[in-house]
Amino acid sequence: MHLGSKDLAARDALSRDVVDWLAQRPEWRAMGGRDHFLVSGRGTWDFIVSPDAVGWGNALMTFPAILNATPRGDGYTRKSTFDTILAGCIPVFFHPISAYLQYIWHLPRDHRSYSVFIPHGDVVERNASIEEVLSRIPPAKVAQMRERVIRLIPTVLYRHPAAKGVTFKDAFDVALERVIDRVAKRRRAAAEGREYVDSVDGKYSWKYDLAQDREKMLAPHEFDPYINT
Template sequence: MQMFQSSHFCLQPQGDSYTRRSAFDSMLAGCIPVFFHPGSAYTQYTWHLPKNFTTYSVFIPEDDIRLRNGSIEERLSQIPPEQVQIMRENVINLIPQLIYADPRSKLETFKDAFDVAVQAVIDKVTRLRKNIIEGRTEYDNFVEENSWKYALLEEGQREAGWHEWDPFFSKPKGESAGDGSTGSSAEAAKNSWKNEQRDQK
């Protein structure tokens, strides 16, 4: 946590899955998370994180790094210091809704992660009941493989169309990124470790 507290930006690449605990640890320390895949936060935690992800985080597509279309340091250095300060303040303001507060404490002016989740469930149940009464489904032409899109729809939208993040979720597993590498960053790290072990024998 000390490292996070002394850093402006904290890199959050994929691990064995899209998400990782480190992303929340960094935000709790007031550090701006840098994501490389939208599944690491933006499509997973829509109840707890703002839809406008540019207000509290930096997004650099992982293929840009793999294909060497600029460096991480170069991208981050282009953000003005004033903007960095605003983003850090936004991250700090998010902290109450990212933690589960001690029930004995009196957070009368703040909603913690539990409050946010309960309210989101209540809102969803209310919508479902309304739809049942009106005799319709919540979404038109629901497609399971596009399930990540539905939480991103604007109020009143009932169908998920094309989204700028489609390439991140439609890429077949094992497809080449264009530089000879395949799969996720976790898979690449695993292969690298295997190669090192083989070289040592």
């Protein structure tokens, strides 16, 4: 198995061959591998070596993921949502409040640019296959979305305050800038004798936050069934 090889490509070659072969088998495709299991003749640690580490073992169990399902946990948003983005994976959401309606400042308003949305009802009530939905996304689109996710990483983490040579804006910077900007606009409006409206009250506020337009706020939206029930 070349577990001790210094040639990283050779060390992981058989593992990749096994994964590629399994993925093409009709038995695997029947249930997306959910009814399969692997029996290892060696300790687990031999198969979770970092892909770029020189030493004993291979990276069978650490091959990178491209998309990652992030269903609701005890709240609408799970920690895995941010772990997914930090890992450079495309998050797959099943409820809009999990991300789209909560993190307007930190995530793009166009949720299709960085994530996949599969309605919860399609999976639970209509038995939609998550694997089939994801498999229909063109590879070029997947690559584009991953690039967008990678660019989002700084906005969902907190950098160490003692870090030097760091120029990106982290999650705290983004939030602080938006608060300062909002206060400044309110002060300018007050000085001019007018009221500054940066959102609206009531059950339609989420529409205004997404569209930033009062007219569009009243139009039907794909997320209406999740909010109005």
